[in-house]
Amino acid sequence: MxxxxxxxxxxxxxxxxxxxxxxxxxxxxxxxxxxxxxxxxxxxxxxxxxxxxxxxxxxxxxxxxxxxxxxxxxxxxxxRKMLSPLSKHFYGDCCDKLNIIMVTGTNGKTSITYILQSILSTSGINCAIMGTNGVLVGNRQLYYGLTTPDPVDMHYYFKVLYDMGVTHVIMETSAHAIALHKLDGITPKAIIYTNLTNEHLDYFHTMQEYSHTKVDYINSLDCIKIINIDDTYSRYIVGDEVVSYGLINPSDTFAINIENSIAGLKFCANVMDNIINISSKLCGLYNVYNIMASITCAVCLNIDIPSIEKGVNNLLNIPGRFNKYLLDLNRIVIVDFAHTPDGFEKVLSEIKSFRSGRIITIFGCVGYSDSNKRKLMGEIASKYSDEIILTVDNINYQNFNIVNKDIKTNINVPVKEIFDRKVAIKYGFEQMKANDTLVILGKGCETSNLINGVKVPHNDIEEVEHNIEIQYNVKKGAGIEDIIV
Structure with a gap:
């Protein structure tokens, strides 16, 4: 050009x-x-x-x-603001030719993108994900980086996806991306709002500033707005096409007869008077919300009910989200991306309700996180765990002992501190007895750990499977899949 x-x-x-x-x-x-x-x-x-x-x-x-x-x-x-229109026009305004569904909120974004992708793909739509786990078309990863890429990368991949024949892109929309004008010039078909909890206050300073960033952006859009009516901040979202979902307050989409176990979820959803029967491998009450958000969006996009049911029910798992490994002696290992107080509360409380044995929790706090967040995460982990193993999680230049001192403020269960995350996971395996659950939180399927300015290769899922290989003398592709749920 x-x-x-x-x-x-x-x-x-x-x-x-x-x-x-x-x-x-x-x-x-x-x-x-x-x-x-x-x-x-x-x-x-x-x-x-x-x-x-x-x-x-x-x-x-x-x-x-x-x-x-x-x-x-x-x-x-x-x-910075000029970067978005420059990139958009340079790459042929492809975002205008795609049906873009945005997903925003503190928690649940990645899960919803995967659930919705499964639904759309089942219905025959060629769709892609743009989010925490990269730019994905089916099982093919085109990019891995920021949750919401910088405008140049974002619009480059919009063009790549359009040229591949993709018609729908489901993208995670972070508060940082909104504040930094990355999304300027993009008009989505729909936006899903999940929730807003204590996060990113190192950048936004107050919950008021954080909430205004999200809510003001959503209100500026002329599109379908699908909101979690049970979240406090959803009351500030307005528009002609606002559709709600929830379990507590009256909503357009709600669920009844919920059966929640370690094996998965079963419930009946009423989506604007459309009855949808769910039998999902995903578990946890928070995933009822994620599924409701996804199926509400699907109905708004005129996806047929059989495809919605099949798309949800055929999704086996979401990478890095409550990934379960069932071992002998009724032992279970769970890997999850939860890295906020709200995420800890939701994941650990669900595990506590499912399991009768000890819970051993491995986690750390990022180097730039605020002190109060660290204290709260430690307190929540202590409430649901019998033993805690503290390790590094993108600590960067922060001192490991200082971070852990904050975390331990309100902990009243035994704590082991191990800097090397691989060693921490190995130690966690060694501590497991019959009926125990080992929970590894914070990174999900991330592929590195930021330490002293260097991205050190690391993947929690790979480390778990490596320890299982050693313990059971099996190799991936030759037995390990039998104990992965």
Whole structure:
């Protein structure tokens, strides 16, 4: 695309040298010939690297400052905000050609994207997921990175997906993405709101700021809005097409005859007077909410009821979400991504209701998390556990002992502290006796652990399966699947 044409689409008048644009870049190290460099102020100031971008071949600089440079420049009010329309138009406005379903809220986003993908795929729709576990089409992973990718990556993959014949994209929408204008210019077909709990206060500082970011964004959209009516903040969401789901307050979608066990869920859902019978391998009351959100969205998208039932009931598990390993002597290992106080409460309380033996819980707190959150997570873990093993979880540059001191404030059960997460998991296996449950929280199927600025390769699921291989002398593909549920 010609530079003048691209800038015109962004409502920028440009009369200087015209070239064919190669790409949009905001990291000066990645600039190539005829790229546009967008200087963004973040942890580093992109304006300090303009000369490097020019040396690498940038054809235009976009900045909030009148930087002295040897190539044309455009001064804008907010360069970060300009990144979204630039990326959208450069990659052919493909987001406008796709049916995008956004899922936002503190907890439940990933689970809902997988449930909804299973429903849409069952109905014959070619759909993709964009979220915590990457950009996924079926079992094929195209990208792995941020929950909501930066605008350049996001719109690049919208184009890739469109070219692949994908018609629907179910995307996790984080509060950070909203605040950083990553989603500007995208109009979804529908948005699902799950809940809002104590999280990301290192960035948003207060729950009021956090909630306003989410609610104001949802209210700005002209689309179907599917809301958890049992969540306090949902009352502030307005619009002509608001559809509710819940178990406590009157709602458009509700569930009755709920049977909840370690084996899964059974219930009957009434979705705007459509009766849907659920028999799912997913377990936990919170997954009743996730399923209700998904099937409500499916009905709003005019998916037929048999496809909805089959799509939910055929989904065996969600990677990194309450993944269960049934061992001998009635021992169970559970891996879950829960990393907030609300997530801990929901997962651990469910396990406590299912199991009669000891519960051994392994977790840590990220280095940038606030002290109160750490204390609360420790308190909740202590309430439901018989033993706690503290380890690292993206601790980065923070001191392990300081993080653990906060966590241990309100813990009143035995605690073992092991820095190496692999060693912690191995130790957890060694402590298990008959009827015990080993719960590993915080990372799910993440593939690294951030320590001292370095992403150290690590995967909780792989470590669990490695320990099972050693204990049972079986290899993946030759027996281990028999004990994975």
């Amino acid at each position: 010609k530079l003048s044409q691209l800038l015109k689409k962004c409502n920028i008048d440009y009369t200087e040298k015209d070239v064919e644009v190669h790409g949009i870049v905001f990291d000066s190290r990645k600039v190539k010939r005829n790229d546009i460099f967008v200087a963004i102020k973040g942890s580093l100031d992109g304006n300090d690297y303009v000369s490097q971008a020019v040396d690498n071949g940038a054809c235009l600089i976009i900045s909030e400052e009148n930087i002295d440079c040897s190539v044309p420049k455009v001064i804008v009010e907010n360069s």
